[in-house]
Amino acid sequence: MEVELLVPQVRRASLEEVVALLSGQTESLPPFSDRSLDFCAGLSQAIFGDHEASRFPELLALAFWMRKAELITLRSQFQATAQTEAISVPCGLIFHIPPSNVDTIFVYSWLLAILTGNRNLIRMSARRAPQAEILLRLLRESLGRAEKVLQNSTIILSYGHDAEITRVLSMMCDVRVIWGGDHTVSLIRSVPLAVHAREVTFPDRSSLAVIRAEPYLTLNPKAREKLAEQFFNDAYWFDQMACSSPRLLVWCGTPADAQRAADIFWAALDNCINKKQFAAAPAIHMRKLVFSCESIVDLPVSNYRRSREVTVLTLDSLKSYPREHSGGGLFFSARVDHLSDLAPVLARKDQTLTYFGFDLNELREFALSLNGKAVDRMVPIGQALQFSRFWDGKDLLREFCRLVHIPSPSGNLEPGSYSPEA
Amino acid sequence: MTFDELLQAPQYSLPQREKEVLLAEELGALTEYHSRRCDGYARLLRVLHAGYNGVKSLSDVPYLPVGLFKSHMLQSVPESEVFKVLQSSGTTGQQPSRIPLDRETARRQTIALSRIMMHILGPRRLPMLLVESPSLIQDRRQFNARVAGLLGMMNFGRNHFYALDGNMQLDIAGVRSFVDRFGHEPFLIFGFTFVVWQNFLLRLAEQKLDLSNGILIHTGGWKKLQEQAVSAEEFRRRFQRETGISKIYNFYGMVEQVGSVYLEGEDGYLYPPNFADVIVRDPVTLEELPLGQVGILQVLSLLPLSYPGHSLLTEDLGIIHAIDSSSCGRYGKAFSVLGRLPQAEMRGCSDVIASMVA
Numbered sequence: 172m173e174v175e176l177l178v179p180q181v182r183r184a185s186l187e188e189v190v191a192l193l194s195g196q197t198e199s200l201p202p203f204s205d206r207s208l209d210f211c212a213g214l215s216q217a218i219f220g221d222h223e224a225s226r227f228p229e230l231l232a233l234a235f236w237m238r239k240a241e242l243i244t245l246r247s248q249f250q251a252t253a254q255t256e257a258i259s260v261p262c263g264l265i266f267h268i269p270p271s272n273v274d275t276i277f278v279y280s281w282l283l284a285i286l287t288g289n290r291n292l293i294r295m296s297a298r299r300a301p302q303a304e305i306l307l308r309l310l311r312e313s314l315g316r317a318e319k320v321l322q323n324s325t326i327i328l329s330y331g332h333d334a335e336i337t338r339v340l341s342m343m344c345d346v347r348v349i350w351g352g353d354h355t356v357s358l359i360r361s362v363p364l365a366v367h368a369r370e371v372t373f374p375d376r377s378s379l380a381v382i383r384a385e386p387y388l389t390l391n392p393k394a395r396e397k398l399a400e401q402f403f404n405d406a407y408w409f410d411q412m413a414c415s416s417p418r419l420l421v422w423c424g425t426p427a428d429a430q431r432a433a434d435i436f437w438a439a440l441d442n443c444i445n446k447k448q449f450a451a452a453p454a455i456h457m458r459k460l461v462f463s464c465e466s467i468v469d470l471p472v473s474n475y476r477r478s479r480e481v482t483v484l485t486l487d488s489l490k491s492y493p494r495e496h497s498g499g500g501l502f503f504s505a506r507v508d509h510l511s512d513l514a515p516v517l518a519r520k521d522q523t524l525t526y527f528g529f530d531l532n533e534l535r536e537f538a539l540s541l542n543g544k545a546v547d548r549m550v551p552i553g554q555a556l557q558f559s560r561f562w563d564g565k566d567l568l569r570e571f572c573r574l575v576h577i578p579s580p581s582g583n584l585e586p587g588s589y590s591p592e593a
Numbered sequence: 594m595t596f597d598e599l600l601q602a603p604q605y606s607l608p609q610r611e612k613e614v615l616l617a618e619e620l621g622a623l624t625e626y627h628s629r630r631c632d633g634y635a636r637l638l639r640v641l642h643a644g645y646n647g648v649k650s651l652s653d654v655p656y657l658p659v660g661l662f663k664s665h666m667l668q669s670v671p672e673s674e675v676f677k678v679l680q681s682s683g684t685t686g687q688q689p690s691r692i693p694l695d696r697e698t699a700r701r702q703t704i705a706l707s708r709i710m711m712h713i714l715g716p717r718r719l720p721m722l723l724v725e726s727p728s729l730i731q732d733r734r735q736f737n738a739r740v741a742g743l744l745g746m747m748n749f750g751r752n753h754f755y756a757l758d759g760n761m762q763l764d765i766a767g768v769r770s771f772v773d774r775f776g777h778e779p780f781l782i783f784g785f786t787f788v789v790w791q792n793f794l795l796r797l798a799e800q801k802l803d804l805s806n807g808i809l810i811h812t813g814g815w816k817k818l819q820e821q822a823v824s825a826e827e828f829r830r831r832f833q834r835e836t837g838i839s840k841i842y843n844f845y846g847m848v849e850q851v852g853s854v855y856l857e858g859e860d861g862y863l864y865p866p867n868f869a870d871v872i873v874r875d876p877v878t879l880e881e882l883p884l885g886q887v888g889i890l891q892v893l894s895l896l897p898l899s900y901p902g903h904s905l906l907t908e909d910l911g912i913i914h915a916i917d918s919s920s921c922g923r924y925g926k927a928f929s930v931l932g933r934l935p936q937a938e939m940r941g942c943s944d945v946i947a948s949m950v951a
Contacts, residue, residue: 453876454936457889457908460879461660467640468633468665475640479877 172336177295177307178327179314186336189328193264193292193343196323202259202287202572203246210321211282212239214313224305229408229556233275233306236558237282245286245560249568257574261288265571266344268359270351271296273409274303277327279558280348280567285324287571292340293327337362344368346571371570373563376414376522377494380405380552381510383528384424384432398527399439401553405525407449407480408556412498415523415548415555419492419503420483421513423528429506437476437483444480451480455499462497469493489516510537517545522563525552595619596895599867600704604712605858605923607867609916612925613651616870619895620903621648624655627901630669634901652872652881656891656906659849662690670695670899680737681848689737690849695899702852702896703745709854709866710749713842714808720775721750722768722807724784724793726757738848739785742812745851746783756784756793763796772802779806785813786843790823798835805837812844812854816932825861845909845930849902853894855928860920862927869894871928873913874906887912889934908934 172186200207218224218234225231235241253259265284269277277293284291295303307327314322330336341347341362349356350373364370380402390398406416420436422429459482466472466484470493474485482501486492489505507513510533524546526534534549547564550557560567594602594615607615624645628635634657638645642655661667668675670693677699679692694702723743730740747753754771758764782804784793789811809832815825825843832838845855845863855863855871865871872881873888882888890911897903910931919927 450877452935453889454908454934456877457658457660457906457934460906461658461664464637464641464658464661465664467637468661468667472636472640475643 172333174328174330174336175297176326176328178293178310178325179322180311184328186339189326190339190343192326193290196290198320198323199261199263199290200288200320200324202261203249204288206318206321207286207288207324208239208242208246210313210317211237211286212242214309215239217309217313218306221305221309223301224309227302227305229275230302230305232556233278236279242286245568248560249287252569254574256578257576259287259572260575262571262573263289263345264343265289265291266340266347267291267293268347268349268351268355269293269295271298273350273413274300275306276350276558277303278306280350281325283560283567284348284571285321287568289346289571290323291325292344293325294337294340295327295329297329297331299329334362341365341368346371349373369570371565371567373414375494375520376547376563377419377496377520378415378417378523378525378555379419379421379521380417380525380527380555381421381423381513381529382432382436382526382552384422384428386528387432387436388428395435395439396443398552399436399443401551402440402525403443403447403449404553405555406502407444407500410451410455410498411496411500413556417502417523417525417555418496419489419505421489422504422506423508423510424506425508426506433483433504437478437481440481441478449480451499458497459499459501462501466493466503489513492516494518494520511540513537514541514544517541519545521545523548523550523555525550525555527552596701596868599895600708602867604708604866605864605925608924609926612867612870616868616893616895617648617651617654620651620654620893623895623897623903624648626898627669627903631667631901633665633667634669651870651893654893654904656904657901659690659847659905659907662692662849662900662902663688666691666693666900667902668693668900675899679741679848679851692849692851692902693899698897698899701898703748705852705866705868705896706745706854707748709856710746710810713810713840713856714749714781715779718749718751719808720752720754720771720778720780721747722754722756722771722780722782723747723750724756724782724789724811726759726761727755728759738851739813741848741851742846743783746810750781750783757788761788761792763792765796765800768797769800769802772804776803776806779808782807782809782838784811786811786815786828787813787817790818790828794832794835803837805839807836807838808840808842809838810842810844812846814932815930819932829861847892847905847907849905850892850894850896852896853892858919858921858923858927860927862914862919862929864919864923864927865925868896871911871913871926873911873928876910876934879906884913884916887931890928890930910934 173183174186174189176182176184215234215237218230267277267280269280281291281293314325341364345368347364348371349359353375356372356374409416422433463475463482463484470491471487472484473487476483480500483504486503486505526549596619628638638655645655648654674695675693676696677694679694681690725743730743754767756764756768829841832841843857846853853869855865858864870893872891874891875882876889887910890907890909892907893904911928913926913928915927917924
């Protein structure tokens with residue numbers, strides 16, 4: 172059985188060879204060592220400095236996210252969670268299975284794992300966008316210059332239809348991380364792990380944006396333009412197919428305010444798209460049209476608004492709001508009086524709520540009232556795609572560490588207690 | 594002129610302006626008809642085509658995307674009147690379209706097809722060579738568009754002979770005796786474009802068989818031949834050279850509008866029959882495009898009564914070359930189909946790597 176090795180070098184390798192490589196690497200660094208921090212910061216600079224990489228905004232966003240200052244903040248956050256009775260140590264080997272078509276996720280996943288001192292095995296899809304190829308090249312170069320322990324920390328490979336390879340690699344890892352659709356997650360979940368290993372899954376999710384109409388209406392044109400652009404970034408960067416990209420926009424306010432705000436907002440989004448000269452492929456337009464028709468037949472859609480790149484379906488009720496979606500710039504739109512009116516319609520599948528016009532206390536209260544039923548993130552519009560260690564309700568830094576419990580001594584047995592003289 | 598008069602009039606005989614006036618009126622009436630009888634269609638008309646205010650010209654007729662019929666079986670007749678549900682053959686992994694037919698719609702389809710075919714075949718049934726395997730129609734469980742197409746075409750022939758065996762191999766001895774018996778007078782050959790090329794012509798190449806009295810009708814699309822870099826011209830040229838056949842007619846049609854067949858003229862362009870028409874639209878703005886520009890095809894037809902399929906936006910690219918100015922005596926729009934709208938690869942978190950364990 173052969174795999175295509177991508178990091179540390181590009182070459183064909185047998186599965187046995189990969190297994191030998193993985194078993195031979197036992198040395199590792201403690202969580203948040205200066206050495207791993209410097210290495211990651213170096214990679215960030217390499218991305219910033221790379222001529223090819225600078226053409227892709229999502230690569231620059233990634234590099235920004237892993238710049239030195241950010242990593243130091245991450246370290247102090249990690250240290251702040253330290254407990255007196257338990258010490259954090261790396262889990263060991265993390266097997267990452269990133270999605271084939273969000274090209275940067277694997278680096279985020281890898282970064283948090285390597286910072287916490289883990290070794291990494293990443294399975295990439297054979298279908299790779301140029302963005303992924305650039306990252307792989309930069310990783311090879313950076314690792315090539317790094318010290319041995321870091322060099323040995325990361326193996327990236329690709330292989331096709333082979334359950335056996337997945338099985339062998341799964342048995343070796345301590346944590347398996349699956350990013351993908353429900354189908355993929357279920358399928359890979361059926362491949363056993365070592366008895367002690369655990370699994371972190373990121374299945375299909377759905378996301379929404381909420382805007383309070385009243386404060387929106389008080390915005391000046393410049394600010395409206397800005398908000399439209401931020402919304403555009405959230406929705407259109409990955410053809411609206413990223414889990415955290417909004418598919419539903421909910422207006423909070425009176426019917427009149429909501430209507431007025433919506434008219435202004437969608438026009439502003441049209442303008443923003445025209446300015447950017449963004450254009451989706453014709454087939455995406457067709458898919459949106461078909462999906463619109465299906466929705467109109469099946470759901471209480473009261474209005475259909477179609478501009479060149481923005482399709483809006485107004486729902487009279489969110490009761491049967493579907494989580495299936497065409498992507499490509501199609502939005503359901505609905506209105507509620509208060510944020511709390513959303514609670515009954517939100518579901519476990521709902522991940523990110525991007526917002527405008529709410530303060531943190533309201534959002535916290537809303538999260539508490541949901542009590543775990545739905546929603547894993549609430550971030551301002553414009554930050555939907557901003558990755559964080561907190562994702563899908565998990566803290567990845569914690570997921571990638573084990574705790575060694577060393578309670579402070581209590582009770583009577585002090586050294587010397589056994590002394591025969593006593 | 595009513596639908597029946599349009600059918601009975603010689604096909605391709607109506608100048609475009611005259612035809613559009615007739616069609617617009619009938620299609621407007623059909624739009625009303627379906628919106629009264631099909632709730633889903635009524636919703637679509639009200640929401641998707643909120644600006645609809647009757648049909649003044651052909652481009653006013655509200656359209657539905659053909660892909661909708663894959664997920665939704667819309668019907669304008671009560672369940673009890675549906676006597677057959679047509680299914681598209683569909684490529685693997687794709688959901689087929691499902692089209693409910695009542696007797697009247699099926700009757701219209703049959704008459705319409707025969708009016709079109711009579712235009713090139715004449716009124717008599719001809720001996721018929723089917724470039725197909727007999728097993729296709731023996732297996733009645735799969736009554737799909739391919740079977741329906743074959744059965745529909747069989748009406749125009751007699752002394753049917755299947756040129757392919759159960760394994761899709763050419764029965765050369767059988768074809769030879771068919772030609773010995775019928776080859777001295779006009780006979781009909783029918784098959785699907787790719788099969789006709791791959792399993793018939795290429796196998797026939799060394800046989801020196803004289804098929805020059807044959808009239809070849811084929812359909813099914815050029816996609817597979819385009820992959821082999823075989824153009825429509827090459828197709829004709831090779832057939833002429835290897836078999837002597839010069840009467841070759843391709844047609845364009847779809848399961849969502851069975852009977853509405855766009856048959857090639859002698860000039861190689863496709864022509865809408867009297868009761869149907871095409872419009873080319875910009876795939877992004879959906880605005881009607883002028884002559885000579887490539888866009889997606891909208892197909893209009895007076896045939897569908899049992900389902901709201903009288904105006905459909907296809908996913909096929911096409912171009913209208915000329916109107917009322919053909920060199921083969923046909924009035925109306927002369928157009929070509931240029932293949933499928935290219936599929937877009939979408940990004941996102943969810944499509945992945947099921948293959949890892951599959």
